Amino acid sequence: MKLDYLQALKRVNDARGAWVLHGQEPLLEQNLLDAFRASWTNQEIERQRYEINNVGDWKNVFNALNSLSLFSNQLAIEAHGNIKPDASGLKELNNYLQHNEQNLLLIIMPKQDSNSLKSNFFKTIDANGVNVALTANYPKDxxxxxAVEAEKLGIKLANDAWKWLEQHHEHNLLAAKNSLMRVSDTFPDIELIQIEHLYSCLQDQSRYTTYDLNDAVLQGNLSQSIKIYQYLIASGEPMTLVLWSISKEMRLLMQLFEQPHHADKLGIWKTKISLYQQALRRLNPNSFLTWPDLLLRIDASIKGLGHENPEHLLQQAIASLCGKPLFIN
Structure with a gap:
């Protein structure tokens, strides 16, 4: 079954079997993940996360799906990566889909090309699971x-204000959502937001975005990266979105290290390939081993679990991405 983003949002609470989310829209991915995680918490469903760095990692995923803990009746597994199961993994996937009706396997992948979408893996998902393309190719979409984001914030925009917002952010949904948050905070008593409201509060506040942070870390510019990061935090950028941005770059770099000739298949824009290649030449591959644990610690600290400071951990991640760790073991 194929669903778009808004259709998928409506089915989160009843999701079972295997779902694949793929695309290049960070706002859509983060919103769906937040919705799934909130649903699992409300239903007391155990959640586990796995990073798929090689084909062998799928064995751990299917072993977990087939062995519930003593304290759980249901299990939700997040599998993050861009490596599909091999033939034996597809056999495991088919067996899971036929016999396990209670658990959920949620697979999060970057943008897929047309050949990938025709693979046996996606044919299996289309036939027996749920395939969600995280795209918004048209202005109406x-x-x-x-509009859903604006409704959450309790604001409405005039028709021409919508057009201005899209043109201002050049189709960047994440930046547009952040602007909606700013205009909501700036004009809490305005019933209908006009162009002049957007312009007055955004003209001086669009200095940096998470995309600027991504470019700075890929260039290895630690001072600029920390400067942008501090600006984002001070201007109210959610730490979850900063984490998403950093984890995306870490994941892409690790995947490109394993598959140096498949940058396009990993969803890296052609204009950015040289930037990633330069970053790989600069970085010590041993640092990659520390990244999954660091990302898990940041995620936990943002959620208030443990005693570590999420802002400090995010700075560690940024420094590591720049190839200049704050601490030396």
Missing amino acids: RQQIL
């Missing part, structure tokens, strides 16, 4: 998605 983007406005529908952002």
Whole structure:
């Protein structure tokens, strides 16, 4: 079954079997993940996360799906990566889909090309699971998605204000959502947001975005990266979105290290390939081993679990991405 983003949001609470989320829209991915995690918490469903760095990692995923803990009746597994199961993994996937009706395997992948979408893996998902393309290719789609975000904030935009917002952010949904948050905070008593409201509060506040942070860390510019990071935090950027941005770059770099000639299949824009290749030449591959644990610690600290400071941990991650760790073991 194929669903778009808004259709998928409506089915989160009843999701079972295997779902694949793939695309290049961080807002859509983060919103769906947040919705799934909230649903699992409300239903007391155990959650586990796995990073798929090689084909062998799928064995751990299917072993977990077939062995519930003593304290759980249901299990939700997040599998993050861009490596599909091999023939034996597809056999395990088919067996899971036929016999395990209670658990959920949620697979999060970057943008897929047309050949990938025709693979046996996606044919299996289309036939027996749920395939969600995280895309918003048309202005109508983007406005529908952002209208949902505006409704959450309790604001409405005039028609021409929507057009201005999209043009201002050049189809960047994540940046547009952040602008909606700013205009909501700046004009809490305005019933209908006009262009002049957007312009007055955004013209001086669009200095940096998470995309600027990504470019700075890939260039290895630690001072600029920390400067942008501190600006984002001070201006109210959610730490979850900063974490998403950093984890995406770490994941892409690790995957490119394993598959140096498949940058396009990993969803890296052609204009950015040289930037990632330069970053790989600069970085010590041994540092990659520390990244999954660091990301898990940041995620836990943002959620208030443990005693570590999420802002400090995010700075560690940024420094590591720049190839200049704050601490030396």
